[in-house]
Structures are given as structure tokens and as C-alpha cells.
Amino acid sequence: MRSRSGRSSRLARWLYSLTITLLSPLIWWRVWREWAPTHRRRERLGFIQVSGSRPRLWLHAASVGEVVTATPLIRALLEDHPDHDLVITTMTATGAERVRQTFGDRVAHHFLPLDFPGSARRFVTRLNPRLAIIAETELWPNLLAACHRRNVPVVVANGRLSAGAFRLYQRFGALSRGMLETIAWIGAKSALDADRFVELGAPSARVAVTGALKFDLDVDEATRQASRQLRASWGPRPVWIAGSTHPGEEEQVLIAHGVLRRRFPDALLILVPRHPQRFDEVNAHCLEAGERVQRLSAGSALTASTTLLLGDTMGDLMKLYGCADVAFVGGSLTPVGGHNLLEPAALGVAVVSGPHLDNLREIADTLAQSDARVQVENGQALGETLVALLSDDARRHELGEAGRAVVAANRGALARTRAKIAALLNDS
Structure with missing residues (x-):
């Protein structure tokens, strides 16, 4: 059963990769405007430049809202792990600007690569993080697979699944299950979110109800x-x-x-x-x-x-x-x-x-x-x-x-x- 499940997940990811490759002109047009003059657009293909020999932690926050939600966690990571470099990725330029304004040079920033298989592998290989943290729930199959291949544990912090997102993941059951089975731990906002993650295929032992990170908002x-x-x-x-x-x-x-x-x-x-x-x-x-x-x-x-x-x-x-x-x-x-x-x-x-x-x-x-x-x-x-x-x-x-x-x-x-x-x- 597990073998058949693994084969169906791999097939689903292959079909997904084929689809986004065929749609790549449209995808590239969509993200072209999400750019900052301090970053090369080649980052969208995983061509990032990293420096230094210290171990790295990687946190992904898609846009401004996720950056705001993750801000207390980012500050905690800087405090808890001063011997690590912290790298933040965003999908949007406004998210990148919020990272810059809030944290300056205390963290490094890159744009998240598009989820083409080669781009994902290249990004994870070059970054080589000890741990990956996804704020809320922006799950990309090839990025997660690249982390799994390199034994990089992935954490979902403040995990949430709205009714609409849950239905969408259900439509692609094998793909969703293949992603969630590789995640090391999911901190869900609520019991309902936790139940939805488990129903989609996340091992129940790796899902915990933490409450919402937004409640830990710290106004300086x-x-x-x-x-x-x-x-x-x-x-x-x-x-x-x-x-x-x-x-x-x-x-x-x-x-x-x-x-x-x-x-x-x-x-x-x-x-x-x-x-x-x-x-x-x-x-x-x-x-x-x-x-x-x-x-x-x-x-x-x-x-x-x-x-x-x-x-x-x-x-x-x-x-x-x-x-x-x-x-x-x-x-x-x-x-x-x-x-x-x-x-x-x-x-x-x-x-x-x-x-x-x-x-x-x-x-x-x-x-x-x-x-x-x-x-x-x-x-x-x-x-x-x-x-x-x-x-x-x-x-x-x-x-x-x-x-x-x-x-x-x-x-x-x-x-x-x-x-x-x-x-x-x-x-x-």
C-alpha cells in the first residue's frame, strides 16, 4: 500500500511539473513585476548567491501579511540561534520590502524560486539550510521534494487551511499527500486546521495545535x-x-x-x-x-x-x-x-x-x-x-x-x- 501510495505521489508530482513547465511563459510573465532592484530576476530560477560558512535557517513568508505574522518568530530565531544565518524568502516585492524595513541586514533575503524541478533543486542545494520553515501554508511540491532529498526538515508554522484551500488540496489528493508526508512538523492554528492537514495525508503524530502566531504580536x-x-x-x-x-x-x-x-x-x-x-x-x-x-x-x-x-x-x-x-x-x-x-x-x-x-x-x-x-x-x-x-x-x-x-x-x-x-x- 505504501509503495503504491509513493508511486502515485511521484506520478502526481511529475504531471504537476509537466503542467507548470508548459505554462512557464504565463508564470514568468506573472512574476516578472514582482522584482526589486537589489535582486536579480535569475533568483526565480534558483540562481542565488550565498556567502559565509555558518549554518543557515530558511524561513519563507509569501507576502506582507505572512511577513507580519512571522515577525515575532523571526525575532525569536535571531535570538535563539545567533550562531546561524537566517535567510528569508518572499514571493512578492512588497514582502521583500517589508523584510528590509523590519530587519535590515540582520537577515538575508531572496525571492522564492518558481517551482520548476531544476529551480527548486538548485535553490535548496545552494542555500543548504539546516531547517526550512514555512509561515502559514504556501506549499510547493518540488521545493518540498528538494528539501526531502537533501534531508532538510521542513516545519509549517501557523499552519492554516481555509475551506477553499482544503477543497483545492483535496482535488489533488496524491500530490497533497506526497507533500505532507515529507513535512517534519506542522504547527496548526486551530483544531480544525489540524484535522484538515491530517485528512489530506499529514501523519497525525507530526501535527500539533499551537494556536495562531498572530496572537504573539509584539508592539514595540x-x-x-x-x-x-x-x-x-x-x-x-x-x-x-x-x-x-x-x-x-x-x-x-x-x-x-x-x-x-x-x-x-x-x-x-x-x-x-x-x-x-x-x-x-x-x-x-x-x-x-x-x-x-x-x-x-x-x-x-x-x-x-x-x-x-x-x-x-x-x-x-x-x-x-x-x-x-x-x-x-x-x-x-x-x-x-x-x-x-x-x-x-x-x-x-x-x-x-x-x-x-x-x-x-x-x-x-x-x-x-x-x-x-x-x-x-x-x-x-x-x-x-x-x-x-x-x-x-x-x-x-x-x-x-x-x-x-x-x-x-x-x-x-x-x-x-x-x-x-x-x-x-x-x-x-
């Missing part, structure tokens, strides 16, 4: 101080933020701001689109809507007539959340699946979201059950909620403190994950 004092200083410079006006918004959400956010300003004419909206390539587009849309916009990148002080601050810089979302009285977290009024609700919650800022939260359902439900999140269905309802919260200091404070308490009560995934990584390194 420098960020808190920057928030206080920036907010103080704006004077005593109501401030709310819409963070990580997507197309279709900005229109709803502007409707909400209009409702709020009818009650609080001096209210300020901080609007932070999720993707930097949309900054100019969103800025133009806000101006067309009649907002008096100032861009954060301009670096000048706000005037009393400014109605909207466009957060068009990278790496400043936490600082901007800390400036707000209420935070709406985007990706939730449109069917994107939601973004990190815990960032404003950790700061004690009242959290509001839309209903589309499939990417973080357990976290969203935990916040709602603790009366630490308000859900709205559209821009009009968001505006009415903002009016209610900004008219009731006690309720707003209660909501923010409940969110802070949820974050504090659910910490622990980081400690469990770093302990397992240490054990695997000791055994290798």
Missing part, C-alpha cells in the same frame, strides 16, 4: 511612541482608520466617512490600501469624491481642513492603527477573506470589520465572542457604527480593552513553535 515602544506623537500633532479631533482595503471597499469606506462627518465635521479618516500599486488610483478616487487628501509620504503636517490621510508608505500600518479611535480592517467588506484583526486589537483600538473573514475565522469568532469586534455589512452601516462608537467613549474603550485582553489571553503559539524548532535542530 518605539511604534507606540510614534503613534502618540503623530496623533498629538493632529489635535483633539475624531480619528478612524480603514486598513488594508481592497477595490470595492474604498467606495464603502468613503460612504461611511460621509455619514460620520455629518455628525463630526472635523473627523479624520486614515485610509491605507492593501497594495502599494493602488496608492495613486485610490488617491485620485478620494479627490474625485471631494475629500481633502494629504498623503503620508509627503511628510508635511496635517491642516485642520484635511479630511483624509492616505497611508501610502510601507511598514507604517501599526503606527497608524495606534493613532486611531476606531479601526476598520479591510478585506472584509468584499469577499477577500479578511486581514489581521489583531493588529489594532493589540493596541486597544476598537475593531470593526465586514462579514467576509474566512481567512481568519477562528480569530474573528474569538474576538466576537469576547465582545471585541463589531461587524457591519456595508458602508452605511459602518458609518452609523462609527457615529455610535465615537459618541460613546465608555463603549469604545470597553471594545478596545476587550480586544487587548483577547490578544493577551491567547499568546503561546510562538513559545510552542520555537521549542519544536530547537528540538528539530538538536536532533539533526
